Amino acid sequence: MVKIIFMPRLDEEQEKGMVVEWLKAQGDFISQGEEIVEVMSEKVSFIIESPLKGTLHKIFVEVAEEVPIGTTIAIISEVEDSPDLLAKAIVEAEEQLKQLEIPIVATKIEEIEVTQKREVVEVKPERIKISPIAKRLAKEHGLDITKIEGTGPGVRIVKEDILRAIEQRRVIPAVPEEVERIRLTGVRKIIAERMTQSYQTAPHVTVMMEADASNMAKIRKEFEEKTRARLSYNAILIKAVTEALQAYKIFNSTIEGNEIRIHTNINVGLAVALEDSGLIVPVIPDADKKLLKELNTTIEDLVQKARQKKLLLSEVKGGTFTISNLGMYEIDGFTPILTPQQTAILGVGRIAKKPIVVDEDSIEIKPMMILSLSFDHRVVDGALAAQFLRHLKNTLETFTPVL
Amino acid sequence: MEKGLHNEISNEKLVSLYREMVRVRLFDDKMGEFYARGLCPGTLHLSTGQEAVAVGVCANLTKEDLVTSTHRAHAHTVAKGTPMNVTAAEILGKVTGCCRGRGGTMHLSWPEVGMLYSSSIVGAGAPLAVGAALSATLRKTNQVIASFFGDGAANTGGFHESLNLASIWKLPVVFVCENNLYAISVSVKRSTSVKDIAVRAKAYNMPGFAIDGNDVIEVYKTARIAVERARKGEGPTLIEAKTYRHHGHYYGDPGTAYRTKEEVEEWKKGDPIVRHRKYLLERTIASEEQLNNIDKEVEEEVAEAEKFAIDSEFPGPEELERFVF
Amino acid sequence: MSTQREINMAEALNEAMREEMRRDPTVILMGEDVGVLGGVYGVSKGLLDEFGPERVRDTPISEDGFVGAGIGAAITGLNPIVEIMYPDFLPCAMNQITNHMAKLRYMTGGQLTVPLTIRSAIIQGRGSGADHAQTLIPWFVQTPGLKVVVPSTPYDAKGLLKTAIRDKAPVMFFETAKLYLNKGPVPEDEYLIPFGKADIKREGTDLTIVAICNLVLEALEAAKELEKEGIKAEVVDPRTLVPLDKETIINSVKKTNRIVVVDNNPSACGVAAEIAAIVAEEAFDYLDGPIMRVATLQIPEPVAPPLIKLMLPNKEKIITAAKKLF
Incomplete structure (x- = not known):
């Protein structure tokens, strides 16, 4: 059966999707359930698995191209598919793309594929015995293992054989420096674009202030005693930030042309670092209306989804203020870059015990934390930012939020 | 025990024995209801009909004294003073349970009131009790350890090893055999070499008492002798309290494949709570109204525990790997 | 600077127990022949004299009973060392080890801790037959909740046994009888070896x-x-x-x-x-x-x-x- 692979809808509001990476090449044989292609909506990525066993017959949409939901991005064929049906499917897909005015990806083998598919017999190459480390080294150095003779037990290619081959190659005239090249795709690409845009448009200023985290620890302890659940400091931070934003509404705004729009909703984004590099900012909508407990479970849920790359578009959209917490990486203070369309971002440093002078002449050891507030100088000025930050500090040090 | 023995026990105590038995009964009834509603993970063993043993023994113990229990653990747990709410929550596997949802019905523990542990491996609790008694002796805490087990356990090696160890080391243990006549389906007549398990005490050079386990006053008085001996450093005692479970082995077991209906009905007539209530009323130790009030108060206590247990959360994934070491 | 004296593994283990019993009055030793005889290999020699029969106890041959008692003592404030002569006898106490020693802490939600150390001497390869030859170590590695120690030198044996006795978790400590007389450098000064460090x-x-x-x-x-x-x-x-x-x-x-x-x-x-x-x-x-x-x-x-x-x-x-x- 000829199987059309569509650009899928990943979120209710999504209209278009982009191909992030083809995990299989045109002409590759694929088994059922095997990963074929990574696609994404604005920030949510998704891997499409093959619904059947067959051949990735033709790819229509290249990496980094955006097409509407439902567009054919590839066709998978089975051995018994009739060439007529295949040809028809290809024509239909191409027609569809033409209407979108998206260039059709040229392919060298398509003609032959259609007619010769039936005769293609899978030939299993002779297995080359090679140890895991030898295989890895060969790959890293771009060596063709079919040309290397194994000297290990049972003529296995072992590490020594690869090292010898590398050494031999060195004798050959100098090759240009080998640079590892990483293509900017997917999330990385988006981060690059957005950060550049933000940094170049908004004049950034960062102010910093140290806060005593004892009260936060107290809140956490009380919460944990009452619920026997762990409370994330981020939940407390978000709670306090919403209170400060209510007092200084200008920090919850967007500058557009000659206008500053102050938002009525307080939607707080929380930057989450992803394991394979990259960053995503899930948003807690109406954070000011949530109890600490709700904030805590919402954060937990969003962070987990973020790490598993399961966030919906609706869960990363609409932020009005962002918190970036690098405390767990033992950062003291930093100068965060604004999320585009927002006026301020709070950078949170680690909590560390420090000697603090109290009552003028005595020293106490207290858990301290540096708050770094970056803001858009077009919207607000340093003095106001300082007041906002002081308000936030006082809130964190004294408030007793409803659990 | 119609010998006026109660004269040696205060009226207040006699009434409190009633209250404790009602607490055990109504708590177990509620757990049975939980199970029927599909709320309990695992299986459930009820003590209905055996309340006098747990209550009569625990009434002699201080808060510091320790108890080891069995797979049929609710009676001992409640009688030893573990709050009903944490017990009920544990039986439902909730994080607020005494063992944070890790032990369940058969493995209850609340050391702060001396409810040390209930082991669901038949016969395995006795060695723990011996060790706790050794510890109490060496640390000079003057604690007594009551180790509950059933007739089935009296045929395990661990039981015999424990009696011997407690005897040679003169440890403050009260071994309490709740002989409910059946180890699941096997009658004690078919499994046990002696008519009275209590005679095995002789082989280990300690006193043994075979008593009516459905007479809470007799249990109380016998346990008092054993606890006092232990407290004075005179060594262990074996009490065999003959009793009967109204339910089958577990909740849902009709218990009639190996017991006749007549036998079950006959034993139900000797319900320890009914007997003791009659005793209190006939001798005007307590009024009908007073006892009804106790029933009502206990019902409220159980209802609160029910609410607590139902409203509590299951442990989250962060609990999974805690306390392995 | 400690002098680099050499002692054998049996002596090193003896020192470890002696030092810990001196340091902590809740440490006791129980097992078959550990008292009057001082252990069948002399590992606990002299401990009865120094610490008395309350803390150094010869037990009857009741592995289930006295291992269970060791657990009962451990969950109520003592810090016992129980010797099971050979690992081949551990199965007699396996119910207590696997169902109680390993799991009581977890099953009671952390309310009970079991600071019990079980020592046992492997006599593999001695020609005493298949029931006096096993280590059974994998049984214990497979049981969640137990720590498992397998020293090879007098230095390691002493430092690890002291750590085992102090550890709040239950520990299975496997000695090898044929190593008892092997000498090696052991400092006079006190030291501990942390678990989990090869x-x-x-x-x-x-x-x-x-x-x-x-x-x-x-x-x-x-x-x-x-x-x-x-x-x-x-x-x-x-x-x-x-x-x-x-x-x-x-x-x-x-x-x-x-x-x-x-x-x-x-x-x-x-x-x-x-x-x-x-x-x-x-x-x-x-x-x-x-x-x-x-x-x-x-x-x-x-x-x-x-x-x-x-x-x-x-x-x-x-x-x-x-x-x-x-």
Whole structure:
């Protein structure tokens, strides 16, 4: 059966999707359930698995191209598919793309594929015995293992054989420096674009202030005693930030042309670092209306989804203020870059015990934390930012939020 | 025990024995209801009909004294003073349970009131009790350890090893055999070499008492002798309290494949709570109204525990790997 | 600076218990023949005299009973050491070990702790028959909640036993009787060895040999022989199997690309099997050949000395396995 692979809808509001990476090449044989292609909506990525066993017959949409939901991005064929049906499917897909005015990806083998598919017999190459480390080294150095003779037990290619081959190659005239090249795709690409845009448009200023985290620890302890659940400091931070934003509404705004729009909703984004590099900012909508407990479970849920790359578009959209917490990486203070369309971002440093002078002449050891507030100088000025930050500090040090 | 023995026990105590038995009964009834509603993970063993043993023994113990229990653990747990709410929550596997949802019905523990542990491996609790008694002796805490087990356990090696160890080391243990006549389906007549398990005490050079386990006053008085001996450093005692479970082995077991209906009905007539209530009323130790009030108060206590247990959360994934070491 | 005196492993273990019993009055010792006789190998010699019959107790032959009692004492404030003469007798107490000792802390939601140490002396290869020859170590490694210690030198034995006694978790401490008289440097000054830290007993670049108990010595002998043929073997002694120092083993494999794991247990689901699996999972791309196991054969131990030799791992078998990798 000829199987059309569509650009899928990943979120209710999504209209278009982009191909992030083809995990299989045109002409590759694929088994059922095997990963074929990574696609994404604005920030949510998704891997499409093959619904059947067959051949990735033709790819229509290249990496980094955006097409509407439902567009054919590839066709998978089975051995018994009739060439007529295949040809028809290809024509239909191409027609569809033409209407979108998206260039059709040229392919060298398509003609032959259609007619010769039936005769293609899978030939299993002779297995080359090679140890895991030898295989890895060969790959890293771009060596063709079919040309290397194994000297290990049972003529296995072992590490020594690869090292010898590398050494031999060195004798050959100098090759240009080998640079590892990483293509900017997917999330990385988006981060690059957005950060550049933000940094170049908004004049950034960062102010910093140290806060005593004892009260936060107290809140956490009380919460944990009452619920026997762990409370994330981020939940407390978000709670306090919403209170400060209510007092200084200008920090919850967007500058557009000659206008500053102050938002009525307080939607707080929380930057989450992803394991394979990259960053995503899930948003807690109406954070000011949530109890600490709700904030805590919402954060937990969003962070987990973020790490598993399961966030919906609706869960990363609409932020009005962002918190970036690098405390767990033992950062003291930093100068965060604004999320585009927002006026301020709070950078949170680690909590560390420090000697603090109290009552003028005595020293106490207290858990301290540096708050770094970056803001858009077009919207607000340093003095106001300082007041906002002081308000936030006082809130964190004294408030007793409803659990 | 119609010998006026109660004269040696205060009226207040006699009434409190009633209250404790009602607490055990109504708590177990509620757990049975939980199970029927599909709320309990695992299986459930009820003590209905055996309340006098747990209550009569625990009434002699201080808060510091320790108890080891069995797979049929609710009676001992409640009688030893573990709050009903944490017990009920544990039986439902909730994080607020005494063992944070890790032990369940058969493995209850609340050391702060001396409810040390209930082991669901038949016969395995006795060695723990011996060790706790050794510890109490060496640390000079003057604690007594009551180790509950059933007739089935009296045929395990661990039981015999424990009696011997407690005897040679003169440890403050009260071994309490709740002989409910059946180890699941096997009658004690078919499994046990002696008519009275209590005679095995002789082989280990300690006193043994075979008593009516459905007479809470007799249990109380016998346990008092054993606890006092232990407290004075005179060594262990074996009490065999003959009793009967109204339910089958577990909740849902009709218990009639190996017991006749007549036998079950006959034993139900000797319900320890009914007997003791009659005793209190006939001798005007307590009024009908007073006892009804106790029933009502206990019902409220159980209802609160029910609410607590139902409203509590299951442990989250962060609990999974805690306390392995 | 402590003087580098040499004592044997039995003396080192005796010192460990003596020092801990002096330090902590809740430490007691129980077991068969540990008191008047001072242990069948003299490991607890003199402890009865110093600490008295309350704290050093000869028990009847009731392993289920006195291991259970050790657990009962441990959960109520004592810090007992229980000796089970040989691991072959551990099955008599297995119910208490696996159902109580290992799990009470978890099953009571952390309310009870079981600071109990069980010591037992392996007598593998002595010709006493199959029920006086086993280590059964994998049984305990497989039981969540137990820590498992397998020392090979007097120094390690002393430092690890002191740590075991102080550890709040239950510990299975496996001694090897044939090592009792082996001497080695043991400082006079007090020291502890943390669990989960392997010791590289010999450094090398071409091959990693992981071994436990007396087989560490066989591995060192094998390494000497291999060096004559130009193979530099690194010998890693994990010292504790739970917790296991995976990092040291994996780092060694990353360096040498080859590994032989030596185990005093049958190969099926054994210690070597577990270490081999970890290396396969976590260092696969560093391997230059298959992971080799040298374990006991999957048979009960016979009495006839030539057959024992065939059954147990030794220097020659380690060398044979190693050479298959070159």
